[in-house]
Amino acid sequence: MTDYITQVTIPAIERAPLENTSRRRYLIGVGHLKDRFTGYSIADATRxxxxxSTLQDISRLHGKASAISSRTVLSRYVLQQLIRDEVIDGNPLSGMTIDLDSIALKRQTPKRGGQALTGDERERLVTYLLELDTTIESPPWTTGKARPRPSSRAKHDRVVALTLLQAGTGLRVSEANCAKWSDVDVDDDGVLNISVAESKTDRPRRIPILDPRINQFFRERKPDKDDDLHLIGSPIDPTTAWEDGNCRKCVAASYTAWSRELEIPLLEHARTHLWRTTLNELTKGVLSTSQRAAFFGHTEEINRQAYTDLTNIDGIAASAGPVLGGDEPVQGTTRKTTRKLRVVE
Structure with a gap:
């Protein structure tokens, strides 16, 4: 069974017209399945x-969401392929209910997402990151080393840039890591706009960097010639995207350190998705629900359900003034950034 998954299932997933996030999620599911099917023949594995028991085991060890994703992989990319190859006659999972709830791994930490930084917390963090010198300061994961390695400094630089990009755009971490300089254009006001080809709504969108200070930060990083470079890029090779697992480890280490340094408790357990909720709150007084849904690349219903932080209303009041912080406009720009938000489609 594991040989079949390697030779047939994985190539089928890689060929399928999937979003990058779905493909990564399914390949993680493949890993869970291969771990549990080791030593099984196809005949035994498809009972x-x-x-x-395989799906319930995944639910118990990795959570219900992982089990559901693994079931999708099983049905679509394992069992359907076996039917096509005339190895089995039908899908044993079709129409069958499986209890994945009662034994599912329970979350031990607060749920991530759905919470926003206050206006003051966001301002403190953005100001702190803009002032960091990542060429000499030791990243949190190299604490105790007298001289951080160049790769460690590069990781520190990338996680700071990634965080600022998300703080100014609300891009998903996968979208931010995929963005290349060839996807960026500069309008007449000097504002950088990022074209996002893929999103969960399958509709491309064009996102301005909202905060003038962050806009200037990326203007200074923009390469003179090679537009094929990534805005963030791998710490080892900026021509490639930052590998997801390594990126998330560095983000987690940094957020935890920043939480203690800046006394922002939410960063202790929240991760990159918090920026979508934070910007959603800050732009409520400027954008309609439909505009915010278009800006963040999801549906209006998802915007209401998942990106409204009912525990924090500071951002709503803050949106009556400038959308985001910064006392000085970007060189060559005006405060038209705020007005641009009103016409995002």
């Missing part, structure tokens, strides 16, 4: 009771 319903074997499939059921």
């Amino acid at each position: 319903f009771r074997t499939l059921e």
Whole structure:
């Protein structure tokens, strides 16, 4: 069974017209399945009771969401392929209910997402990151080393740039890491706009960097010639995207350190998705629900359900003034950034 998954399932997922986030999620599901099917023949692995216990085991160890994703992989990319190859006659999972709830791994930490930084917290963090000298300061994951390695300094630089990009755009971490300088244009006011080809709504969108200070930060990083470079890029090779697992480890280490340094408790457990909720709150007084949904690349219903922080209303009041901080406009720009938000489609 594991040989079949390697030779047929993985190539089928890689060929499928999937978003990058879905493809990564399914390949993680493949890993869970291969771990549990080691030593099984195809005949034994495709018995319903074997499939059921496999999915329940994944739910118990990795959570219900991982089990649901693994079931999708099983049905679409394993069992359907076996039917096409005339190895089995039908899908044993079709129409069958499996209890994935009662034994699912329970979250031990507060749920990530759905919470926003206050206006003051966001301002403190953005100001702090803009003032950091990542060429000499030791990243939090190299604490105790007298001289951080160049790769460590590069990781520190990338996580700071990634955080500022998300703080100014609300891009998903996958979108931010995929963005290249060839996707960026500069309008007449000097504002950088990022074209996002893929999103969960399958509709491309064009996102301005909202905060003038962050806009200037990326203007100074913009390469003179090679537009094929990534805005963030791998710490080892800026021509490639930052590998997801390594990126998330560095983000987690940094957020935890910043939480203590700046006394922002939310950063202790929240991660990159908090920026979408934060900007959603800050732009409520400027953008309609439909405009915010278009800006963040999701539906209006998702905007209401998942990106409204009912525990924090500071951002709503803050939106009556400038959308985001910064006393000085970007060189060559005006405060038209705020007005641009009103016409995002």
